[in-house]
Amino acid sequence: MFWLSLTVGFLFMGLGRAVKLTVSPQSVNIILNREKVVICKVQGSEAESFQWYNPDGVPIEEPGDGHFTVTSTEYSSKLQIRDAQQTDSGEYRCEAEVDSGNVEQAAVVITVIAPVSVSNVDPVRNFDEGTDGVLSCTVTGIPEPTLTWTRESQDVLQTAPGHYEKLRNGSLVIRNITMSDAGIYQCVGTILERKEKESRNTTVIVNYSPKLLQVSPEEVSTWPGRSVTISCSVHSVPPVTITWIHNGQGLPSISRTVSGRDPSSVSSTLEVKVHEPTDWGEYRCLAENRLGQVNGSTWVRPGDFPSIPQDVHVEPNSTSLRVSMARPLSDGHLTLLGYTVQWRLDTETEWSSTNTSSEGVSLGDLRPSSLYHVRVAAENGKGLGEFAPAVTVSTLSQREPDPPSVSNRSRVEGNSYRIYFGHPDNGSNPILKYNIRYREEAAADWLCVSVNVTDAHVLTDLKWATPYILELEAENQSAASPSQQIHFRTPENPHSPLPVNAAMGEGAPLGTGAITGIILGIFLVLFVVVDAACYYTNRCGILLCIAVHVLGKQGPGSKRLDQEMGVTAIR
Structure with missing residues (x-):
């Protein structure tokens, strides 16, 4: 009776447990030519047997045929796929017969994939201009990728569909190839479902006949x-x-x-x-x-001689001539090297000569008030061209310079005076120096100084607060010019002590600070007077406050209060 009850108990326990069959994983991707294992498991019971079926419903018998391998135990069955091919894709079914006699089923979806692969691409291709160029490319993958030809990230079939053509095998044809077709092309394979992309480059070189850029x-x-x-x-x-x-x-x-x-x-x-x-x-x-x-x-x-210089101009001075010229109309197709300038006195036949690379030159050490002839010729690598017609000019006579002018920049600087010289007419003779003499207006003796030609000169150590007279003349080799007279006054010494009358306020104007101080002093005196009156009359004011709180004195009210308290105490 005990064994019967135990058997019935175990039977009811078995009937109470749910039997479950699962395949892990439920879906799987296998890379082409690789291997993969899926496992079918039973839960809640032991399995009497397992059976696998391929996508066509054909049983895969254990232990398998080498391509498929099946290994089973009481609770699981393992299916291994080796060297997976695209034909292996599909739904695989696992069946298990359990102790109850029932058959449980579970399935797994297997997909065989292959990454994008780009091959058969030549790194460099050469084509002659005017021919049709063909670029080969093979793209493989599972599922089948799309093939695109690009150049500079642009689809060539969209940029020039008539010029480019893609063949059924993926090759790109470039019709009537030109120099502009040279460059780098990309063969791109793409599987959109997996967002997978692979590419290879090929460089197109276009051969063409020579193009002349420049002969110089x-x-x-x-x-x-x-x-x-x-x-x-x-x-x-x-x-x-x-x-x-x-x-x-x-x-x-x-x-x-x-x-x-x-x-x-x-x-x-x-x-x-x-x-x-x-x-x-x-x-x-x-x-x-x-x-x-x-x-x-x-x-x-062969080069030619240059033509005559243009616009020959001569500016006379007393002992010099300034000659200027412009370039000739023709340089003879050769580089212009410079100019030859010749001159002579009217009374002579021999020419003096000088060369210059610029379009201007000064001729010096000439006689004043004399007639000169000046001519100019241009020179290039072949030689000296013809002289331009001679220019006749007379040098100026020499005289003393005009009175010197004084710039308005001249000014007093403390007890010094800075003179800025103008540039007077030098009388056809260069100014050699400036003569300066100066004195106090009240003095009789002059102080004299001569300075070389310069822009400015400073007179120093003058007396403070003193009027001065200054006379200035320019001197050249001939003589000194008439003098130019200037009056100026030096200021007060800023560092000297104040005069007595200034210290006493006599004759000296008051400044803003002094006026402000006087006003504040008046207000302070009025304030003290009013406060004192308040203290003596009404026992109030700032003076009382200071006496009580600072000096410790008793106020009038406190004194009366003390007196009253004393009277009360006596009573």
């Missing part, structure tokens, strides 16, 4: 024995061969330079030195590569 200078002039340098710049891919040709013969260049920033830019330099007439003429730069050639020319011509 277009024309150059020189003279026998002098070298000139000409250059030729070409742009091309592939690189060019540059040949200089003169009179049908090739010439060696002195240098060939490739631009560091743009290797397709090449320049060649040729030095031409003229020794004989056959060296003049055309020099041709011929640049060629396998796609074509280009040439440009420059001419080397």
